[in-house]
Amino acid sequence: MFYSLPQRALAVLFILFLSACSGLRLVPAYNPDIVDGINAYHTEMLEFISTMETKRTPISGSYKSEPVTTFYAASDAALGNLVVQAEALEPNDDCASSRVTNLGLGLVTAEVDAVRTELDEALGRDTPALTDADLSTGSCTAIVLKALRANHNSMADLHRLEGKLVKPTSTLLRDLMNDSVRIALTAENAKR
Amino acid sequence: MPDLNDLKPDVFVPQLLNVARTTAGPLWDDIQQTASHEFRVLALRIRDIGEGVASGDVSRTAARILFRMAKRNLIATIAMLTIMIEAAAQKLVNAVLKEIKSIVNGALGFTLV
Numbered sequence: 579m580f581y582s583l584p585q586r587a588l589a590v591l592f593i594l595f596l597s598a599c600s601g602l603r604l605v606p607a608y609n610p611d612i613v614d615g616i617n618a619y620h621t622e623m624l625e626f627i628s629t630m631e632t633k634r635t636p637i638s639g640s641y642k643s644e645p646v647t648t649f650y651a652a653s654d655a656a657l658g659n660l661v662v663q664a665e666a667l668e669p670n671d672d673c674a675s676s677r678v679t680n681l682g683l684g685l686v687t688a689e690v691d692a693v694r695t696e697l698d699e700a701l702g703r704d705t706p707a708l709t710d711a712d713l714s715t716g717s718c719t720a721i722v723l724k725a726l727r728a729n730h731n732s733m734a735d736l737h738r739l740e741g742k743l744v745k746p747t748s749t750l751l752r753d754l755m756n757d758s759v760r761i762a763l764t765a766e767n768a769k770r
Numbered sequence: 771m772p773d774l775n776d777l778k779p780d781v782f783v784p785q786l787l788n789v790a791r792t793t794a795g796p797l798w799d800d801i802q803q804t805a806s807h808e809f810r811v812l813a814l815r816i817r818d819i820g821e822g823v824a825s826g827d828v829s830r831t832a833a834r835i836l837f838r839m840a841k842r843n844l845i846a847t848i849a850m851l852t853i854m855i856e857a858a859a860q861k862l863v864n865a866v867l868k869e870i871k872s873i874v875n876g877a878l879g880f881t882l883v
Contacts, residue, residue, distance in 0.1 A: 601864050601867070602860055602863045602864055602867065603860060604856040604857070604859055604860040605853055605856045605857045605860060673849050673852060674852075675848050675849065675851070675852045676845050676848055676849040676852070679844065679845050679848045680845055683841055683844070683845070713842065713845050713846075718849040718850070718852045718853045718856075719849075719853065721845065721846065721849040722846045722849045722850055722853075725842040725843065725845055725846035725849075726846070728842055729839045729842055729843070732835050732836075732838060732839050732842075733839075735835055736832055736835045736836070739829075739831060739832060739835070740829075740832065746822055746827045746828065747822070747827075747828055747832055747836075750815070750818055750819060750822060750828070750836050751836070751839075753815060753818070754815060754836060754839045754840060754843065755839075757808075757811055757812075757815065757843050758839075758842070758843055758846065761808065761843060761846045761847055761850050762846070762850075764804060764850055764854075765846075765849065765850040765853045765854070768850070768853050768854040768857045768858075769853065769857050
């Protein structure tokens with residue numbers, strides 16, 4: 579069915595007027611819980627890396643020590659909760675730009691498996707770690723948070739690989755984790 | 771008393787364009803600056819990883835892990851910019867709609883919209 583130009587113009591005006599009453603929403607509302615969660619993680623992560631840099635004995639700064647494994651597990655759980663919160667707010671949303679970037683970078687191809695196999699062999703583990711989060715599906719907020727969580731788990735992998743977390747590797751890690759946190763905070767703050 | 775002169779296109783449209791310009795300008799500047807900063811930082815990180823490997827301070831396996839983290843940050847940056855653009859579009863459209871509401875209601879002398 580075809581509509582005349584005036585009819586279509588009237589329809590557009592009507593939609594605009596309806597929108598004027600309620601306001602258009604393209605992004606979900608700003609969520610202070612997500613910002614608080616990211617900030618809490620950031621503080622703990624910076625403190626953890628600083629502490630690790632000063633612990634050069636085989637036991638105190640070792641990946642296998644209890645405070646270290648506790649930190650990685652607890653922080654992973656906290657970040658996992660943030661991802662779920664974001665997914666719950668936009669369960670059917672799709673961040674098309676990330677999907678395209680992901681495909682372009684080849685992160686969803688065989689390259690992932692090759693790197694994972696190499697890491698698994700280097701770390702001598704039987705089951706793959708949770709470092710290959712799916713960054714091609716979900717809302718943009720969920721993808722930003724999944725990237726932060728995956729990078730946290732990569733930090734654990736690197737710690738496990740090196741045994742200890744000392745400079746200069748720890749400096750590179752801190753910079754990359756700071757970047758992940760800043761990106762996640764900027765994304766959430768843009769919704770204000 | 772209604773003043774329908776405010777609803778003439780040559781009065782109405784410039785007002786809307788002015789609202790759009792003043793709303794979108796700072797938002798777009800912010801997006802541009804953020805994108806530029808994040809891509810520059812990403813380039814620095816990749817350079818630092820390369821330098822670490824070249825100097826022998828960082829093993830190749832460690833470099834692969836660090837590089838994958840940088841790649842994830844690139845994907846996260848694209849997602850973040852998408853959110854910023856959508857949020858800016860939302861603010862722009864809502865500012866223009868608010869202005870339409872104000873002009874129409876003001877001109878008619880009662881709340882129609």
